[in-house]
Amino acid sequence: MRRSFVPLAFAAVSVLLLMVAMMMFMSTPVLAQENPTATPIVAEAGTGAIQLRYWNGLTGSDGVTMNEMVAKFAEENPEVSIRVESMAWATYFDKLLTSLVAGDPPELFLLHHQEIPQFARLGVLGATDDMFDYAGGPLPAADFAEPIFSATVYNGVRYGVVIDNHGWGLWVNNDLFEAAGLDPSVRPANAEEYIRYATLLTLDANGKHPNEEGFDPENVVQWGACISWLKPTFLSTLWQFGGDIVSEDGKTATINSEAGHKALQFLYDLIYVHHVAPPPAGFDSWQTFAANKLAMIPEGTWFRNFVTLDNPDLNWTAHGLPQWGDVRPATWVSSHVLYWPASLSGEKLEWARKLAIYLSEQGLYWATSGQVPGRLSQRAELDPEVFPSNIAIGRAFEEYGVPELASPYSTELVAAFEPEIDAALNNLKTIDQALNDANDRIQAILDRGG
Amino acid sequence: MAAAYSDVGYRRIQLLKKTLVQIVLLFIAFVVFFPIMWMISQSLTPNSEVWDWPPQFIPQHPTLENYQTLFTRQDLAIGHWFVNSLFVSTITTILTLFITSLAAYSFARLRFPGRDIIFFIMLSALVIPAQVTLIPIFLLMRDFKWLDTYHALIWPAMANVFAVFMLRQFFLGIPRELEEAAILDGATRFGIYWRIILPMSSSALTALAIFVFLGSWNDLFWPLIVLNRLEMRTLPVGLTVLSSAYYTREQSLVQAGAVIASVPVLIFYAFFQRQILKGITFTGMAGM
């Protein structure tokens, strides 16, 4: 037994050591090459003595763009060095929480406006009123686009510096539009037109449209529309029908209002009555769009990366979100906002502020990430040849954008209703039941908050 | 009836039967191994082709590009993560084996008041789900100032009741005579444990080593929560960072990372599978 054990152990250990040695050798940057779409996970910028850590959830090519901006800042300011750490949003929230609990948060971190109350309530965010000209600061408040700028105030105190606005638009496939005899530069004006377009754009294996005799909904090869990410699609539709998930005073759940029913019914009918959109579960809307088998997709401003960098052959047009509801146009808007912890002080705070100002001024550069600049002066300068989606969707934000509800329970509220809407749209629950369940859950959260 | 078969015919039928069984078994083995082959194959496919339809089972343009990217790009710390994982898992395994075998020897051989009660309390802790203690241990780590250090990964793993139980069962099966002779020669208890018991338990220790090592190597949730700095991360945590929640841009890169994470343990197991089986057989774990 022991005779065979010793040489085997020896062999295995040496194999492992060999692998480690190879990896050590290979991790030297001799063969380093630039990969424009790859995501840097840790990026060091500068070598200055003042060290800042900056965390964000940008793991796409937007992360690369962010790192380039930070690197330029560090170049211009040799006394500072910045360590950018990007992680997937899901992981990021856990990490941020634990770093705050451990009392060692990063000097700068990027979040959305809707998380302000959740963190501000815990007293961990630094206030930023003194960054703006109304309180003697360097940033011109009037240049920051609404409705987001007002949404960064909680209990009378402003938090963070807005870097961008991002949100929901409609992306269409030009080739499929033209093949169906439609003009991709014209956005469907209302619900009927949207359904009419989608019907013309949906084909089964026999080339039949959903409004034709013998159409086979089980065997669709090209979809006219889809639900995409539930949260923004549903919220936008709900607002368009004049509803919201909670009442204005924030005390009552209102998702099962008449507007809620109409909104959910509209999305449901797209799938099960008009047969122009697939049930959302398991449907990969991005890849289907890339494969030219999906004509219209509600997606975020960040979709620009996917259709330009990853799939340069696609012919696409971006529009502001169409008005499906019968009350008002509305589209979901969120934003990336840069924060620092309340505990930050001295030299590091000074440099965190400087970097925030710098990044807020780089909106045009940041536009390559697909997002809409947070400042109006930068929006005016966007080149229509290069940034058509930023311009079209950005204009919609200004006209009818609705910021996602900022509440101490934002995360919990979304987690409360999203699976219910998902259940209804996958035919697991009736619309009534789903909305009532969602309403009960939201109400329970609000009641607990007192 | 049996007499009707000639000897040659009987052998032929046996051979045919064996071949058939082998074909079926090889097919099953292929099916079981397919996902792993698929992972390897994708890691060798250029990222632009991983979504091809119909799927490419054998990459049409095989490339080591993904591996090269993983290792050469300084901003992707997979080399770091690998070394971290190796370091943490190795130290955890060695320390756990030492501490638990010492305790197991004591429980198996030494008489002291309260021994059986302590052992019983310990065993009943096996049913406490890890999830109950996750949050308090996290707060404990904070108070110890161990967050974001390897201490947080290594020391809590020492409280491995399963290991003590398994080794105690094994030690009970070792004949006492050897130890008695050593005592007459004036050996200390620690000397007996170190020079007689441990060398005789190599197979049980190997089996345990791979379980402890695997547990530590593949653990995701705990390191995700206690580690902050990215260069501190272990491989599984690093891998989740590569794949973002809703859409994975660099699928083939993720697969290459997964290959790197699993190949060392696969090799290790292939070498030691006999030892591991022996270890399990003799521990009496199967006859709990």
Place this chain on the structure above:
Amino acid sequence: MQKVATGPTLQGRIGQFQFTLRRQEAVTGFLFILPFVAFFVIFRVWPAIQAILMSFRQWEVLMPEHPYIGLNNFRELMNDDLWWLSLRNTSLFAVLTVIGNTLISLAAALVVIQPIRFQTLYRVVFYAPVLLSVSSVCVIWSWILNKEFGVLNYFLSKFGIAPVPWTADPNIVIPSLSLVTIWWGFGFPMLVFMAGLQAIPEHLYEAAKIDGANAWQRFRFVTLPLLRPTILFVTVTQFIAHLQVFGQSFIITGGGPGRSSYTVIMHLYYTAWRFYRMGYGAAMAVALGIVMIVLTLIQFRFFGRREEE
């Protein structure tokens, strides 16, 4: 005082010597278990007590106060339909996985224990998936199970079978995750069964053969009864492990469609780590612990009966 009382008789001396030896042994015994017990108390007992205490408080991370609220967390839990839903999903998953795992690993063990050709290959291949981390397993299987672009549906389409929504149909999603888990894990119970099979004395089989028992009868009347403790061990440990399923549904389905694959640990994770309600999370963990203990006891009654007789 002692010395005077014992007196310098020979017997007294021997007694004292033995006493010293025994005391030495006891001291050594304590010293040997000391490091382990220290870790055990710090990282198992103390946190368990803490968790129980926490479950009686409104304990939110980063909040300065953690007010005592008695049984409110448990009361809320009893009325939390997500808790019950996740418990139902998790139990279904655990039952399916444990049954599948036990049957498949037993069958595999019965095969690879035979002196067949390529024996080592099979042993290595069948155990290989165990060595993968949960994230690797999920990355691979998300892709295999994808409805539109997945390999599994690609193979099925070759036989003219329409695409199956593996992770999109509420009735299929848990069996799908269960399948993934069985693939991932059956190698370990296989090893345990192999060990159990090796421990069965060969002469029992020979005796059965002489009595004219065929292969099935030998399995039924020799192997199975003698394997009972092993089966108990496998089912109990597997059940405890699979009730704590998290990664598979978190990564592959995100708990969907709807909440069809939402599990207890996912619920706990969201509550404690996303919504920062650690007191309620602790109550959930304690409740899960109780469920596990009860289920373990039931299994002992069910499978362990034979041994007591």
